[in-house]
Amino acid sequence: MPSDLLLLLPLLIPLYGALLCLMFWQKEKWQAAMAGLAQVAWLAGSAFLLQRVWVQDVVSTQIGNWPAPYGITLVADVFSALLLLAGAVIGLAVYLFSLQGLDVTRRRFGYYPLLLLLQMGVSGVCLTGDLFNLYVWFEVLLICCFALLSLGSTKGQLEGTLKYVTINFLASGLLLTGVGVVYSLFGSLNLAELAVLVRQPTHPNLPLLSMASIFFLVGFGVKSAIFPLFFWLPASYHTPPIAISAFIAGLITKVGIYTFIRLFTLIFVSDLGFLLPLLAILSGLTMLVGVIGAAAQTDFKKILSFHIISQIGYMLMGLAIYTPLAIAGSIFFIVHNILVKTNLFLISGVVAERYRTFSLKKLGDVYLEQPILALLFLVSALSLAGTPPLSGFWGKLMLAKAGLTAGNYILVATSLCVSLVTLFSMTKIWNEVFWKPKAQSLEKKLTRAPVNLFRLRQLYLPVILLLVFILFIGVCARPLVQLSERAANGLLHIENYTETVLTNNNTRK
């Protein structure tokens, strides 16, 4: 397959899928079928893309044959393809979950097209090679997020969405300002050309670059929920139904971190002496605050939402240490976290599907009634906390080793303590939801949904699918570690990236 096509498939497949869903607006079954096809095709497309960049390192294409610094560039390297693939896997899992786990009204009023458009936004962010387009794709993604979060218009959802929208629009304003500032400083928005320009030590505007970088630090800081800017996340992520919040919680903040790592290794490299200690402090505080917030919660979904913040800290930690191993650790951690977090959200959905509540106080006894589900939860939760043979361990190992080599002892110590507290709050969920006998006084108040075994098994399907991936990258971590190291290497040695984008000016005519 030509690489032009491979790069465009992750954008075109969800778009065509959403289109077909729109055409079948009134036939919800057909919509589901089309969306399923699109999910599988997206997964296949991302897998092919990853295989291609494994061989070629970087592939790029120019939209409409306009040459590189002027036209729109699409470019993929190992990092972006890896993130896309992880997104595609959880896309498929969430889609499978939604078939049984989402009410018909929401499915009929555009859940599938919105999910697909959101995925198109994710592909766009991952594949774009242009700062302004990065902003535009982020907006595409966020608008779909708004619509999905408020889909169904319950009171809680609207409240959560309002917070999400207000703060994220502010962040978008900052980003747009940042894009403008970068353009006025360097006269270009193409990432590859910018990367070349900022590495010329004699460029007159170079000292002003760190000023521009602060706009992006704050803007993407809001979008990926790092320390002082995270408060919108726990306020909004627990409101929508699981089939919506699992995808958003699993992927969207990680896309923010993706852009963080991409921009701060590619463009904002002139003043690392100032940025890296700042990032280190932010990442430490993000981990700490997230996990402490989670310890105080008594709601299944809210605990998981707070843990997202704490894990964001780990991903930022790799960037703050800034060695190849550390960034590889971050990348490994991102992939691991996308899968595990989505899986935990889906499990909370399966529990709530039967018991109609997320509150830890009201739940109990799940282990007795659904032992398989308990086992699935246990493996995912231990993996999130980072117990040795499972996937979270390898990510944390890489990060800790890189931190110790670089001498960031305090950061490493913080991350290890936070791991312990994570284990504590996972144990809390385990105790309260699965282990504890149900309070007798509440027994009658809980209106339990009638058990439909076939339906319940269908809800297990996506959880098991994700767990297979989690176990695979845990037990057999080598391929993913290699991939992350390749990706980190590509991020820190950008010659290949810039050369591919700037010289591949479509020799074909």
Added chain:
Amino acid sequence: MRTIIFATAIRYLTPVFLLFSVYILFRGHNHPGGGFIGGLIGSIAFVFHVLAHGSERTVNTYFQLTVFHQNRQENHSRTKYVWDLVGANTWKRIQPFKSASWQFYILRVRPAYMMATGLFIAVTSGVVGLLRGQSFMAAWWMEGEIPIIGAIGTPILFDTGVYLLVLGMVLKLVFTMSKE
């Protein structure tokens, strides 16, 4: 807003708005204009019509077509049957309502389908470039020119898609809001 002057004026202005929007659409490749602004201007026509007559009447007038049909009788010649069918749907449209032997279909253009079609046309015009072995959205122009429209190529298709998308979007908004 339902004054008689406004309502009468709008009946004559709607085609003008539409014609102008199409003109804007086609001059858009090399001059100011294009699909987006064309679609907005086109939607003005219908927005005013909704203001003057209410959304139900707008839908009846412009976005739905009632097709009358009946089964052919034994003693009815084939030519006469077709002639009657065409007649009932064109110059004798009032009559079928009165007789019981005529049934009818309602064909309706929903704004959502308009959006989907527009998006489809726009994206597919880009895919043409891919299919011809070039990059996405690489333009492909036909030989020769058509007097008013100008050269025909995939960018025109793209603009037309955007036109339909914007038109559908605004109409969806207007119809939904006028119902509430």
